[in-house]
Amino acid sequence: xxxxxxxxxxxxxxxxxRCLDSLLRQGLQPxxxxxxxxxxxxxxxxxxILADYVQVFPKIVRVVKQKHQGLSSxxxxxxxxxxxxxxxxxxxxxxxxxxxxxxLLEHFCQxxxxxxxxxxxxxxxxxxxxxxxxxxxxxQVVFEGNGCTACGKGVNMNVWSxxxxxxxxxxxxxxxxxxxxxDVVFNIEVFWRxxxxxxxxxxDVYRNELKNENALMHTSDRPQVLSxxxxxxxxxxxxxxxxxxxxxxxxxxAKQLINSILQSFYSxxxxxxLSPKEWKRLMQRRKSLILNEINADSEPxxxxxxxxxxxxxxxxxxxxxxxxxxxYWTIN
Numbered sequence: 001x002x003x004x005x006x007x008x009x010x011x012x013x014x015x016x017x018r019c020l021d022s023l024l025r026q027g028l029q030p031x032x033x034x035x036x037x038x039x040x041x042x043x044x045x046x047x048x049i050l051a052d053y054v055q056v057f058p059k060i061v062r063v064v065k066q067k068h069q070g071l072s073s074x075x076x077x078x079x080x081x082x083x084x085x086x087x088x089x090x091x092x093x094x095x096x097x098x099x100x101x102x103x104l105l106e107h108f109c110q111x112x113x114x115x116x117x118x119x120x121x122x123x124x125x126x127x128x129x130x131x132x133x134x135x136x137x138x139x140q141v142v143f144e145g146n147g148c149t150a151c152g153k154g155v156n157m158n159v160w161s162x163x164x165x166x167x168x169x170x171x172x173x174x175x176x177x178x179x180x181x182x183d184v185v186f187n188i189e190v191f192w193r194x195x196x197x198x199x200x201x202x203x204d205v206y207r208n209e210l211k212n213e214n215a216l217m218h219t220s221d222r223p224q225v226l227s228x229x230x231x232x233x234x235x236x237x238x239x240x241x242x243x244x245x246x247x248x249x250x251x252x253x254a255k256q257l258i259n260s261i262l263q264s265f266y267s268x269x270x271x272x273x274l275s276p277k278e279w280k281r282l283m284q285r286r287k288s289l290i291l292n293e294i295n296a297d298s299e300p301x302x303x304x305x306x307x308x309x310x311x312x313x314x315x316x317x318x319x320x321x322x323x324x325x326x327x328y329w330t331i332n
Contacts (some may be wrong), residue, residue, distance in 0.1 A: 002105055003033040004166070005088045006078030008071050009050065010040040014127040015093035015209060016049050020061070022095035022129075027102030030059035036078040037061065037092075041068030046092075072176035075159075079175065086116075086163045093209040094160065095129065100205035103137030104163060108203075114195030115147070116163040117155055119204035124211050139203030147191040150198040151253035155191075157184045161206050168195055177238065180231035184257055185238050192242060192250050220271045226278075232265045233285050255295075262294050266311040269321070270328035276318050283316075 005023055009016065023035050035057075037050050053061045064077055075089060086109065090096060100118075108116045118139070123130050143153050160183075168174075172193045176182045191198075239261070242254035269282070294312055299305045307327065313320035 001032060001034060001084045003028065003086050003088060003101055003163075004078075004082035004084035005033065005035045005090055005101070006075055006082065007035060007037045007090050007092050008040055008074035008078070009037050009046050009092045010042045010068065010071075010074070011044050011046070012042070012092040013044040013046050013049060016046055018127055018129055019090065019092050019095050020049075020053050022098070023090065024057060024060065025098045026096070027099035028105075033060070033084060033101070034082075035061045036064065036081055038064045038066065038074040038078045040066060040070070040074040070178055072178045072182045075176045075182075079169070082166055085112075085166060087166050087169065088163055089159045091160055091208075093127075093211075095207050097137060097205040097207070100137045100203075101163075104201075104203065104205070108141065108199050108201060109163065111197075112165065113144075113197040113199045114165045114168045115150075115190065115198045117150075117198070117200040118161055118163075118206065119202060120158065120161045120206035120208050121204060122208050122210045124209070126209075126211050130207060137203060137205055139201045141199055142202050143198075143200040145198060147193065147195040147198050148247045148249040150200065151191050151249045153200060155187075155198075155200060157181075157187045157257070158208075159183045159186055160208070162187075164190070165195075168193075179235045179238055180228060181235040181239075181257075181261060184261075185235065188239065188242055188250070188254060188257065191253065192245060192247075194247065222272050225268055225272045228268055229265060229282060232261055232268070233282070235261055236265075236286070259295050263308075263311070266294075266324065267328065270325040273325070274321070279318055279321055 007019065007023070020035065026033065039047055039050060050061075050063045054063055062081070064081065066074070066077055079087065086105070088101065104116060104118060143150065169190075174186065174189050174193070176186050179185055236258060239254055239258050243251055243258075245251050245254070265286070269279075274282070294308045299308050307324070310320060310324045310327065
């Protein structure tokens with residue numbers, strides 16, 4: 001079997017048929033690939049939809065049921081059952097261009113690279129297949145090298161824009177951990193292990209639904225924001241271990257990711273009004289985890305550098321947090 005496609009399913013009845021239909025049009029024959037759907041205790045009609053697909057495509061679609069444990073657990077459950085030489089991850093509200101995986105396997109996997117990276121495009125079609133007549137698999141290799149070198153080439157951290165050689169993941173026991181930035185942590189673990197051959201292509205075949213993602217990331221619901229802030233602090237703690245890596249490329253890569261998470265942390269903190277006590281508690285946790293500050297010099301504009309420095313000051317002074325929050329809402 002060439003490919004195992006792992007699809008976590010939770011509360012996605014509006015998007016699920018579009019996703020599965022696209023995966024059944026990948027130009028691969030039964031026996032060459034499998035679609036492993038992990039029903040993570042979905043409360044909607046997703047289970048009924050999955051049962052219909054299993055009945056019609058029993059040689060391709062497999063369904064695993066579990067109590068709701070989250071995205072990381074669902075992906076790990078799929079990985080345990082995967083039989084393909086390569087593993088792909090697809091979110092159930094996204095879809096893949098027709099015959100994309102056949103093209104990737106045929107053109108970029110013949111000599112068994114450990115990781116193949118490809119492109120994606122964000123969409124907001126709310127479950128409708130986008131009309132894109134140019135959406136067909138094509139592209140070429142734009143970089144090839146080991147994992148450490150790939151880190152310096154701006155490789156993105158989404159797991160759904162890659163093919164992973166399954167025996168490489170199993171050899172290093174690489175799995176998802178239950179953090180908010182599970183894709184980031186998974187991929188930095190992959191590249192930290194320095195796979196011998198990583199291929200980055202300009203093949204643009206994955207379609208990422210932005211509607212649900214934007215609603216979650218830009219919420220101002222107080223309990224959700226507080227939960228996200230705590231999750232991001234946990235993510236920082238996980239990423240901090242990679243700052244001690246022997247490879248300079250991995251350390252620099254981890255630093256960039258930490259910088260990005262810090263930016264997200266402060267931006268989320270500005271979405272609600274935290275009390276001095278709440279802010280002090282968060283900052284104590286943040287300082288105990290990592291010493292890195294946001295790299296203000298990497299910002300291209302004066303305003304960007306000012307905002308970055310203001311975020312760093314927010315970690316020391318509550319008044320800076322209030323000023324940053326006021327500026328955030330003025331700009332946004």
